[in-house]
Structure formats: C-alpha cells, structure tokens
Amino acid sequence: MNIAGTLRQWLSKRSGPLVIQECRNCGTTLSDDGVECPNCGSTSVARYEVP
Ligand SMILES: [Zn+2]
Numbered sequence: 132m133n134i135a136g137t138l139r140q141w142l143s144k145r146s147g148p149l150v151i152q153e154c155r156n157c158g159t160t161l162s163d164d165g166v167e168c169p170n171c172g173s174t175s176v177a178r179y180e181v182p
Contacts (some may be wrong), residue, residue, distance in 0.1 A: 149181040 156173035
C-alpha cells in the first residue's frame with residue numbers, strides 16, 4: 132500500500148477545516164463531536180480549526 136496515495140485520498144475526501152478538540156484539563160484529544168472529556172469528565176474543551 133502506498134502511504135502517500137492513501138493520505139492524498141483522505142485529504143481529497145474530507146471537506147472543510149480539520150477540527151481538533153483538546154481537553155484543557157488533561158490534554159486528551161477528543162473526537163469531533165465530543166462535548167466532554169472521556170478521560171477526566173471535564174467540559175472545558177479547547178477547539179482548534181486547521182484550514
Ligand atoms: Zn480531560
């Protein structure tokens with residue numbers, strides 16, 4: 132399998148900016164729709180968008 136080709140496919144498939152959500156308390160990266168940290172239960176989540 133060609134990793135560069137796979138990555139290019141993935142990049143072309145996604146739409147909009149990449150959203151990264153990270154717990155402000157423990158630093159766990161949450162899934163896109165996460166509202167609360169599965170690790171520590173904190174709802175204080177930092178949200179970053181990478182265009
Ligand atoms: Zn946390």
